[in-house]
Amino acid sequence: MFKLTEFMVNDLAIQLVLPEVSQAEAIYQQVADSRASLARFLPWAKSMSSVQDEAEFIKMTRTKTANYEMLELVITVAGQPAGMLDLHQVDWTNESAEIGYWLGESYRGKGIMTESVRQLVAIAFNELGLHRLNLLADHKNTTSRAVAQRLNFTHVALLRDEFKHDNQFHDMDLYTIINEIKND
Secondary structure (H helix, E strand, O other): OOEEEEEEEOOEEEEEEOOOHHHHHHHHHHHHHHHHHHHOOOOHHHHOOOHHHHHHHHHHHHHHHHOOOOEEEEEEEOOEEEEEEEEEEEEOOOOEEEEEEEEOHHHOOOOHHHHHHHHHHHHHHHHOOOOEEEEEEEOOOHHHHHHHHHOOOEEEEEEEEEEEEOOEEEEEEEEEEEOHHHHO
């Protein structure tokens, strides 16, 4: 397993690793155990219905990562998959990307996601040389919005009816952070 970074959060050993098909069962179990809460904001959570679905997703993201189209990472806690985060909509011309993430219910409220996103921002800016990162969060997803706020992302806009999910339009908050080092 290729480890990108490791760090501690409240005495928990956290690693950000590239996803492996061998992790599909454990990742799928996190999705299944957290499906109701994930599906409130993430449409894919309802359609991820088997370990095979997860394995195919991992293969797809590995290909896109190899082609520099995205960076998909698994968040492990004490070696066990707890969730995922990524850079997607990578635009090399404009040196930008969007951040996405989810975490299993049993790992929430411990600071794991905030620190994982902090680490991903550092990778995006310091290793990949990106200039700007965007983060979209459902306006009703206060915990996701709190991650952006704790990491000093700038709230750029409330995008009215930006996203349709479960036959309802959802307002999305757009946050951004700029790589200030690249501006010097």
